[in-house]
Amino acid sequence: MVERKQQLERDKVSRLVNWGHWFALFNGFLALIVGSRYLETVGLPETLTGWGYLALASIGQFSFLAFLLYLLLIFPVTLLLPYSKILRGLAATVATLGLCILLYDTIVYDDYGVHLSPFAFDVAWADLPSLLSGTSYIVTPIGILALELTAANFLWKRIVKIEKWRIGGKVAAVLGSCFIASHLVHIWADAAKVKDITRYDDAYPLFYPATAKSFMESHGLDSAGGLSKLGEQQQLGYSLDALSCKPQNKPNVLIVAVDALRADMLNPQTMPFLSNYGTDNQLFDKHLSGGNQFQSGMFSLFYGLQGSYMAAPDFQTISPLLTQGFVTSGYALKRFGPASNEINPRPLALFNDFDAALMDDSESRALADIQSREAFEEWRKQQTSPWFALVNLGAPETYDTPVGFAGIETIKAPQGMAPAQRVLFSQYRQSLHFIDSELKSLINHLPADTLVIITGTSGKAFTSNEAEARRDLSPQSVRVPLIIHWPGGEQAQVNYTTSHHGLAPTLMTRVLGCTNPITDYSAGRQLLMPSEQPWVYVGDNRFFAIYQDDEITVIDRHGKYDIYSSDFKTRLNKKLSAPDLIQVMREGRRLYHQ
Template identity: 25%
Template sequence: MTLSVFAQRNALLIGLITLAFSLYGAISHHIGAATLPFFIAAYMVQASLYCLPLLVIAKLGLRLPTALSFGLTALYSIAIVSLILANYKLYSLYGFYINSFVLNIITTPGGIEALGANASTYKTLAFYNVIGLALYAAFIRYAAAEKLFSSFPAKRYSLSLLLLCFIFQAMSYAVANHKADRDILNASNAIAWYMPITAKSFLRKLGITGRSEDGLEARTKGGRVNYPQVDPTSLNIKQTYNIVWLVAESWRFDMLDERIMPATNAFAANNIRYMRHYSGGNGTRMGMFTQFYGLYGSYWFDILREGKSPLLIDTLIANNYQMKAFTSAKFTYPEFNKTIFSRFTDQQLHSDSKGHGWQRDQRNTTKLIDYIENTEQPFFTFMFFESAHANYYFPDKNIIEPDYLKNFDYLDTNISKHIKGIKNRYINSNNHLDSQIARVINSLKQSGKMDNTIIVITGDHGEEFMEKGRWGHNSTFSEEQVRVPMILHIPGQPAAQHDFLSSHLDLPATVLQALGINIDPKLHSYGSNLLSPQYQRDYTVVSDWHGNSLVTKNIKYVMSSKARQLGNNITTIDDTPITADDIQADDKKTLTQFIKDVSRFYK
């Protein structure tokens, strides 16, 4: 077999795989007849781009050793086919393709562990690799691609056709983007790694009228962060309460239930519980960031770049607090060792990533209790629980839903078909989470430190089980993904249950005020003191890797580019789609207020 024939057979394989998933994308995204020409043209261009390196390798192969040329051709083909398959598997699980967020997971220490893959996943992957390589060898051996290619029109006609396809799909997208044509924009979302070309200014010059999707936009200014706008060393704590800050992975609002989490539910009933509390993000990064900084998640990237610690942590350190943090994940992913806990020493950061999440939680809870009971006061301690993280593991004694999926393998499980069994795994894992939170609460009571300790118990974000069409988190801003439990224990504060809108953004201001520090929250956050009689929040902001979403008492207005692709741009508060015409005057006023204030902490 010559190198030319080998390259042609590999090109045919890539083309067929691309075609297969173009059909999958067309069906799953309900591509209509009007947008089908754009969709076909875009996929033809994409398939050609995938195959282009094979042509380059074939040309270079004339000057390279034969074995190396064949090896490079096979390696590239296997790699690109694997990436195409991985892309669509990722999309079927989470609703997005390989992007900068996924690359961050892969390249950041601790990121792969955060995905929750298990031994069964790796075995299945190995099995698929063996089968895939066998099918690849058989295809290359027997597919007579050279006969197919020899029947193609002359090269110049093929190139002309591809050029026309490129121009057609590029112009179609540019006009659709300018006129907010949702059909074509949605069709482009079905194409992995689609490279959009926009030309709004040029189209305006041609007299083509554009139309914003909703007539409203909001952008974060970016640049150098001006945070905090107060010197932490000048803040003297008057009430030296200990602080125990407990955050549970993927803990959504309706899990705090008497049957699922009896101990935590009882504790909430005797303290302050916020019933309509929103995380600051639909993923761990933004959900954690917002509750310590009180800043919108869109500030994460600049805070990380500048290595700024939260005002709350700086104030505690300046007032000689003992500091210790525990996690059943890793502090390196997301990069909390460079943000929230950047001023902690290695001895003050304890991570445990061996075994299932519930096993790590048990070990860490034991260490946390030992720290609470044997550390000089005042102290701050933090704990991140992993029990409720996918794949949702738990010991037998925490099975309260026996009808659960026994083996949850990402690669081998039909999520939609088994979603009830998957959710039951989640419920059981939350029952185990309850047992560990109960251990901490009991320790504080028995050690006599409860009356001198602020306790924060919340989740980093929620978890969806196809209620709005997705599984997991980090995809959209549905209620299930962004609403979390919120419990506060403040010494001297009576028990209460609040139904008003509250946010992670309020936590720094609330804790600082409870410590007796009376400063204007506007100097360091977008939050307010939850305990103030004048507390009122007209809106909150929930963020992901790609942008913000405004949440008012009535609507959600999505500005994140990824979330816009996966869902609706504007919905009611319970995620029912609406249009810009349905936005009431008060909510438009709120959005204007957000736009004016979003860059407050930039110079």
């Protein structure tokens, strides 16, 4: 009698487990329908191979998610409380909650480009009022719950009949095969760089497709070139449309980019020549570099794009459209500067259109700056056609001055500086005074028809800790002077916010005569009128800040963020502005083909 009762209990549990598997399969199908919304954001495949992979990955992933939810939340209860009514109600509730979360994730992914996480939920929380403004937030969960209860009861009443079909193993084998096959196909696609497949790597939540890198490296194979690149497609639209440019006049163009040139040091005491030169020409009072390092500053200056694009593989071979335009217009291009800035250039194609004259600065950056100026002056005298030159001066980055430099009187350092910082501040002023003398010598010998642009690649934080300097996105590290001398003699003091992103479109429209909308090839800013965007992106693709008039938001690659007052002295206890962050993230995806 006891054995009979135990057998009945085992049969009951077995029946409930079978029911749970079929209920999970049903929810995998519903999740697949809801998950199709992700494709509206990512875009549909363009090849038959892409469609095949997407079908395998979608079926495998959403079946996996449904079974995982069952395994974690329903199966344990089946063993502890093997009562069908309790399980059906619980399973329907859990499934409804899971589908609602998935549905909300599709909305967040469409707006922000990321899946739900503590960071994403924190940001998306600000959008909840708009999401809850209608009745759908009530009707949809009720409708899903009603569907789930109906399906749970339907399957339970027919579970004995379904068991007789003996197809459960075959269905499981098909779903498992889809899951495994999608990962195997992705291993090949990752090695062969088939972008119509790898573009979906982040499309679905908890989707981590296998890659070939570790396997191939362990067997001594080169994943970058060992397999065919069949199916590789260019995803970046730079420019979004063919450029239409026709320069009317061809002035000589000189860009002087000074490493570590802080805007607050442009004063008559430290840099008398540059201070007067700014007053006599076009001076931009509220100018930001695109980053706090040489690479991010130069990237924003020449490409006109925010630093989130720096990691794009396309820019390893595609040089800036700005320099391409000058080459096409018959300009001679050359750059001069310290050789140490060539270490690990990123992106690789940034200076491809320039001939280079790089000076050894291993002993002294100040001496290298003198040599760069002299080399430029010698080269300029030899030119018979319009020229475009970049002179990069680097002494302030290392607080350097040449041997025997007289210098200027020291002044009291700003309040709040530590003793070591006061020493660096004093030496920094000496270096800037030296640079001021080099700029005076450089500019006073230029032809009258030269368009001159003087700015900083970045600002300067007074620290000897390189890691600390790389993470410092405060105004002292990114606010730089910008002075433009137009051959026509325009004079103005611009007091609205500008950034390095605006230089390329300004030169392309005013010098190269490009008529395209500037959003075709840049971040959509220009220097000669206020930007419609209330923010500026500063940094690279790993660590960046969003500068606004009244606050500065610093975000790392893990989604951790801090919000500071505009002077960076007070940390604000507030949430991210969701609408502005949406604009930033959309700008970071705008040039990619869907």
